[in-house]
Amino acid sequence: MSTAERPAAEHGAGEPAISVRDLRQSYGDFEAVRGVSFDVRPGELFALLGTNGAGKTTTVETLEGFRRPSAGTVRVLGADPYGQPPGLRDRVDAVLQHSGLFPELTTAETIDLSRDLAADPMDRADVLELTGLTEKAGVQVRQLSGGQKRRLDLGLAVLSRPEVLFLDEPTTGMDPEARRATWTLIGDLVRRGAAVLLTTHHLEEAEHLAGRLAIMHRGEFRAEGALHDVVVEWGDRIAFRMPADVRFEDLPELPGATAAAEVRGGDAWVRYTVRGDDADGRAHRAMEPLLDWARERGTSLGRLELRSASLEDVFLSVAEGASGIAATPAGAD
Numbered sequence: 001m002s003t004a005e006r007p008a009a010e011h012g013a014g015e016p017a018i019s020v021r022d023l024r025q026s027y028g029d030f031e032a033v034r035g036v037s038f039d040v041r042p043g044e045l046f047a048l049l050g051t052n053g054a055g056k057t058t059t060v061e062t063l064e065g066f067r068r069p070s071a072g073t074v075r076v077l078g079a080d081p082y083g084q085p086p087g088l089r090d091r092v093d094a095v096l097q098h099s100g101l102f103p104e105l106t107t108a109e110t111i112d113l114s115r116d117l118a119a120d121p122m123d124r125a126d127v128l129e130l131t132g133l134t135e136k137a138g139v140q141v142r143q144l145s146g147g148q149k150r151r152l153d154l155g156l157a158v159l160s161r162p163e164v165l166f167l168d169e170p171t172t173g174m175d176p177e178a179r180r181a182t183w184t185l186i187g188d189l190v191r192r193g194a195a196v197l198l199t200t201h202h203l204e205e206a207e208h209l210a211g212r213l214a215i216m217h218r219g220e221f222r223a224e225g226a227l228h229d230v231v232v233e234w235g236d237r238i239a240f241r242m243p244a245d246v247r248f249e250d251l252p253e254l255p256g257a258t259a260a261a262e263v264r265g266g267d268a269w270v271r272y273t274v275r276g277d278d279a280d281g282r283a284h285r286a287m288e289p290l291l292d293w294a295r296e297r298g299t300s301l302g303r304l305e306l307r308s309a310s311l312e313d314v315f316l317s318v319a320e321g322a323s324g325i326a327a328t329p330a331g332a333d
């Protein structure tokens with residue numbers, strides 16, 4: 001039986017809609033994806049973040065059925081997606097980075113074309129409304145702005161009410177208002193039970209939408225989990241301006257913390273990253289001996305700040321080459 005004739009496997013309720021196990025993907029000798037595993041359940045949005053060239057698009061294209069894994073397994077609604085078998089075609093949709101819209105058609109004609117191919121499509125008026133393009137129904141696609149084309153792309157992907165949706169940078173080129181409206185639309189889809197895999201460079205987008213996320217770097221997941229868990233595991237930050245009379249080696253050791261020096265706004269700063277299971281109490285336990293040390297030396301800790309790690313902190317640490325959430329952050333001990 002050819003790939004094209006193979007039906008989608010029976011997919012039981014409660015099982016992941018997307019399942020990836022130790023996926024590896026090579027281009028010749030170069031291994032672009034080096035053993036990633038994750039699941040996305042119905043009613044969940046999983047965000048794939050990462051540095052340029054990390055392997056996100058390669059992973060998503062494999063799940064979309066454009067590439068056969070070099071090793072490992074991928075399943076979409078229980079089926080092997082390679083070659084986009086007919087059993088999956090009606091149930092899975094995607095917004096890709098490069099859309100295939102016909103410039104001469106109007107917005108309404110474009111929607112109708114996709115509706116003709118869908119089993120149980122939404123009404124045209126509903127698609128126009130949810131994409132905010134009602135006033136552009138009679139306008140040719142080539143006259144739409146970049147952000148409006150992106151919204152149309154999304155409308156075409158959702159009009160068949162897919163169970164699985166791949167979104168590759170879906171809000172690129174959108175103004176902040178359109179981006180917010182798109183987030184609402186995506187959030188509604190997820191609430192109605194769709195499993196969504198999102199790749200994005202907008203950390204705020206991931207923070208807003210993702211139930212779980214992964215940060216990818218050089219083909220591997222370097223951090224993964226619910227947003228709260230990822231940032232909590234990464235640790236709290238204590239920072240202050242390096243006092244003029246203090247050398248780095250004079251700084252005290254703090255429980256559960258590693259110190260690093262960094263330059264911010266032209267000034268030298270000290271940054272402690274505090275880790276440990278006791279997320280509620282660890283920063284307090286590290287701060288007390290720091291304040292004692294400063295008091296004993298008569299040193300003032302200028303612009304002293306204490307805060308939880310943000311997704312951006314985690315992302316930047318990954319991009320700087322830190323090797324994982326359990327690892328020491330970049331910088332000196």
Ligand SMILES: Nc1ncnc2c1ncn2[C@@H]1O[C@H](COP(=O)(O)OP(=O)(O)OP(=O)(O)O)[C@@H](O)[C@H]1O
Nearest residue numbers: 027028030032050051052053054055056057058059
């Ligand atoms: N067709 C190809 N042939 C050879 N190498 C490729 C090919 N496609 C991608 N690569 C390489 O594989 C790596 C992963 O690329 P991929 O496009 O998956 O990354 P990405 O995480 O989507 O990056 P970006 O955020 O920049 O879009 C990169 O080093 C890229 O140069």
